[in-house]
Amino acid sequence: MTAPDPAICARWRLVPGALLGARSTHTWAVTRDGRPHILQRLDQPDWRYPLRVAAALREQGWPTPEPAEEPWATPGGVWLLTHRLPGRPVVTGGPDTLAQQRHRGRLLAELHAALAATGITRQRDGFREPAGLLGDPELERTLTAYERLHPDDGRLLLAAREATLAWFAANPAGAAPRGVLHGDFTPWNLLFEDGRLTGVLDFEASHRNFLVADFALAWRGYQDAVISGYHEVRPLSDLERRLITPVYRAWLFLGVAGADPATLDLRWNVAHLRRSTP
Structure with missing residues (x-):
């Protein structure tokens, strides 16, 4: 899909512009009466x-997209139209500088404090904490089928699932702080x-989890x-530091x-499994 549904544009009197993203949520720049907006097509579970x-963050003064x-x-x-926020990302791809990373970590810690103040405690439908996600028999079946099509990558993914699931079994993490996460606190979403x-953009992966799970894509x-910048605002316990890599x-x-294993492309996942550990 390279252009939004014409019926949507007619309903909301939109002039479509560039496709900004299509990895999971399709996002377009659009205008209405000459004013910039963002149009998205959502298909994630529990999209509300x-x-x-x-x-809830906007009520506390955080700049988030307003419908x-x-x-x-x-x-x-589901189609969502929001006002376009001003400003630009510091970088649009790849890592930012060490100083920028540290600043982003501090912002993430401040965001977690604000998220805790929202009072939202419900888990999002379709999302689970890491051990439940990894222990799903359907995941093992999917990866086994994927291995038959992509032996090297499939073998690595199955081994990583098994080793990480074993880590959670051997290391109880019930005491680690949990809360609502942003889900993709990357430079291009700020x-x-x-x-x-x-x-602060792109809450499509927001859900409840270990707080350090927000390092998944931020780190x-x-x-x-x-991580260092985050620790300056909210010190991380030894347990949380040990949780970062398995989470x-x-x-x-x-x-x-x-x-469907035949349509899955997990090369991105494999590349990130090979990343260094903190």
Whole structure:
């Protein structure tokens, strides 16, 4: 899908622009009456959950995307129109500088405090904590079928699942802090203008988990300064530090269970499994 549904554009009087992203959620730049907006087609489970999280943060003064219309549910997915926030990402791909990573870690710790203050405690439908995700028999069946098609990558994925599941069995983590996460606290999801934070974007993976699970993509296995900056605001316990790598590895299996092995492309997941550990 390279262009939004014409019926959507007609309903909301939109002039479609560039496709901004299509990895999981299709996102377009659009205008209405000359004003910039963002149009998205959502198909994630419990899609109202991230909207509630973003709204609760906005009530505390965090700059999150504000809907310009009520979401419109169609057989092909849910359409969301939001006002476009000002500013630009510091970088749009790859790692930021060490100082920028440290600043992002501090921001993430502050965001976690704000998320705790929202009072949202419910888990999002379709999401589980790492041990439950890894222990799903459907995940093992999917990976076994994937291994038959891609022997080397499939073998690595199955071994990583087994080893990480064994880690959780041997290391009880019940005392580790949990809360609602952003889910993709990467440089390109943070907007700045004149050094001021003007936008926190992309809550589509928001759910409840160990707080250190938010390092899954914020840290990405190699940006240790993010963890250092976070620790400056909210010190991490020894248990949380030990949790970072297994939780990160478990995150790489999100959305895999039950998928069609013939259409799965897990090269990104494999590449990140090979990342260094903190």
